[in-house]
Amino acid sequence: MESEPVIVIHGGAWAIPDSLVASSLAGVQAAAQAGWKILSSGGSAVDAVEATIVVLENDPTFDAGTGSVLTTDGTVEMDAIIMEGENLNLGAVACLGNVKNPIRVARLVMEKTDHTLLVGQGALEFAKEIGVPTISTESLATPAGWAELERFKTYNKAVRGNFSERQGYGKLSGHDTVGCVALDKRGLLACGTSTGGITGKRCGRVGDSPLVGCGAYADKTAGAVSCTGHGESISKVCLARRILENCEQGIESEEAIQHGLSFMRRRVGNAGGAVCIDRKGNPGIGFNTARMAWAAIVRNKATSGINPGDMICFSE
Amino acid sequence: MSRIPSTIIVHGGAGDIPESRVPLKIAGVKRAVRAGFTRLALNGNVLDAVEAAINVMELDAAFNAGYGSVLTSKGEVEQDALIIKGSDLNAGAVGEIKHLLHPISLARVVLEKTPHTFIVGSGAEEIALEQGMTLVSNESLIAPPAREALQSYLNNEAAGTNELGNEKGTVGAVAINEKGEIAAATSTGGITGKLPGRIGDTPIIGGGTFCNDSICGASATGLGEAIMRANLTSRIAHLIENGTPASTAISAGLQFMTDKIPEADGGVIAITKTGEVGFQFNSHRMSWAYVQNNELHYGIEHGEDNIEPL
Numbered sequence: 001m002e003s004e005p006v007i008v009i010h011g012g013a014w015a016i017p018d019s020l021v022a023s024s025l026a027g028v029q030a031a032a033q034a035g036w037k038i039l040s041s042g043g044s045a046v047d048a049v050e051a052t053i054v055v056l057e058n059d060p061t062f063d064a065g066t067g068s069v070l071t072t073d074g075t076v077e078m079d080a081i082i083m084e085g086e087n088l089n090l091g092a093v094a095c096l097g098n099v100k101n102p103i104r105v106a107r108l109v110m111e112k113t114d115h116t117l118l119v120g121q122g123a124l125e126f127a128k129e130i131g132v133p134t135i136s137t138e139s140l141a142t143p144a145g146w147a148e149l150e151r152f153k154t155y156n157k158a159v160r161g162n163f164s165e166r167q168g169y170g171k172l173s174g175h176d177t178v179g180c181v182a183l184d185k186r187g188l189l190a191c192g193t194s195t196g197g198i199t200g201k202r203c204g205r206v207g208d209s210p211l212v213g214c215g216a217y218a219d220k221t222a223g224a225v226s227c228t229g230h231g232e233s234i235s236k237v238c239l240a241r242r243i244l245e246n247c248e249q250g251i252e253s254e255e256a257i258q259h260g261l262s263f264m265r266r267r268v269g270n271a272g273g274a275v276c277i278d279r280k281g282n283p284g285i286g287f288n289t290a291r292m293a294w295a296a297i298v299r300n301k302a303t304s305g306i307n308p309g310d311m312i313c314f315s316e
Numbered sequence: 317m318s319r320i321p322s323t324i325i326v327h328g329g330a331g332d333i334p335e336s337r338v339p340l341k342i343a344g345v346k347r348a349v350r351a352g353f354t355r356l357a358l359n360g361n362v363l364d365a366v367e368a369a370i371n372v373m374e375l376d377a378a379f380n381a382g383y384g385s386v387l388t389s390k391g392e393v394e395q396d397a398l399i400i401k402g403s404d405l406n407a408g409a410v411g412e413i414k415h416l417l418h419p420i421s422l423a424r425v426v427l428e429k430t431p432h433t434f435i436v437g438s439g440a441e442e443i444a445l446e447q448g449m450t451l452v453s454n455e456s457l458i459a460p461p462a463r464e465a466l467q468s469y470l471n472n473e474a475a476g477t478n479e480l481g482n483e484k485g486t487v488g489a490v491a492i493n494e495k496g497e498i499a500a501a502t503s504t505g506g507i508t509g510k511l512p513g514r515i516g517d518t519p520i521i522g523g524g525t526f527c528n529d530s531i532c533g534a535s536a537t538g539l540g541e542a543i544m545r546a547n548l549t550s551r552i553a554h555l556i557e558n559g560t561p562a563s564t565a566i567s568a569g570l571q572f573m574t575d576k577i578p579e580a581d582g583g584v585i586a587i588t589k590t591g592e593v594g595f596q597f598n599s600h601r602m603s604w605a606y607v608q609n610n611e612l613h614y615g616i617e618h619g620e621d622n623i624e625p626l
Contacts, residue, residue, distance in 0.1 A: 115511060238550050
């Protein structure tokens, strides 16, 4: 039985500055087009999610892959997850450096190992062993990323050993996590998320993105979702699962996202965004940050936005 | 309005525990729950209580946590742990810990002293150093049964099977005080023969550990990958939130997991916001013990519930 394919993506929910609006919109539109090409020609949701996220990772506008923010030591540590909703298979990586596309490594974890999450040096060793080319930190970092780290360090007067609450996290660091949910013609759901994390993070810090149930989740009995926003807050409330619990009860995507975000704000006080496809195939987006770059394609209709209420059409 | 009884429950892992290990497991969980309850009775601090209980099991070679942790494919110990405070959902998790006897204590530092919720590898151990915790050699965490389990795994691998070690001894604890404050914690060495850098369900909020004062605290044990895929404790918590009794919710969660992933089995312990205790497992055995109303309950076989005065 054929399903109507759907793709929804985000390029991060945060106070995106005016200077990044145009490139963020262009970026999410291009990524959606890449994923749609696969879905509309009968390709799988997992392939579409991977391809979409690769485009976003390769776009230095976004804090994922190339363009990832830097740790306090000036390194790049990336997290990513990919999951399918039929059998709940998933693969994830965290604190992975020196590869161009962490989402590809996450997929290899899913398909070539018995594991679901590999971190750090172990993740890099696995990537090398399976033939993923390694690249320098310099080729992942951007001048903007370096400038952001400098600003962060100046603002916080960071001293080795001082790990008390860093004031700057809310103000200076973006939340540019990228993500995607897709439904293919066979009715299969998939989701994925990828990020470089937050500027000035400690080495080894893992946010919500690669954590199943927090940054992303897919389950055909509920839907598929990818989240973005304040990583620790999303983890504490298991935001992806919370949104899908609403979908399980028949609540549609957008309302489910709003319930999840409201709960998170009430309970732990921070903001974010998400994209979702519920079990009936309805796409949804939502955010309670100032902006979120997003794009969606369904029934050959392509829409995108960045400010609340935007509905900017583009060609699929 | 009924009083919430101060309660603590622990597990020492669900799996195909051999007969020879049963007395050690039972003695261990009883010792752990007593240690945890002593702390709870002292000051009602639920984080202190679960940390103390888990510390006892991390020291005990009978359990797959701390000393006695199983080994990676490279013959090293890599531990994961998570502790969650149910009042504000604050959490601290660590992963890939190679040089600490008490990873749960480092997880607590992450919770209380950093703005983060999950730190892995050498980054996490740096925090331990900064805090004045004692780092130990990886070698000192390796107990003989762990070496034997790895050898057996490698032999089977060579023979073409994919046995990942059938005694998955993750340890966990959940505690509630009279004010209804809940803490949950889990600590593990993972699974025998895992790839270096492999993280299981234990440090994933909603996976192997869950805690929210308005719902429940829970800790799971079993095949980590399956628990993650099923998002087990989050699923169980959702059922409890909607009024399902604890043990029924746990059974339903385990059933969901096994229906989706037939080779998976495991167990979960939980305490709800009213102090209701739940524990269930669909593996061969699971060692557990709890203290409530001056009684110590414990068991390891299906249907067992031994009681002795505290």
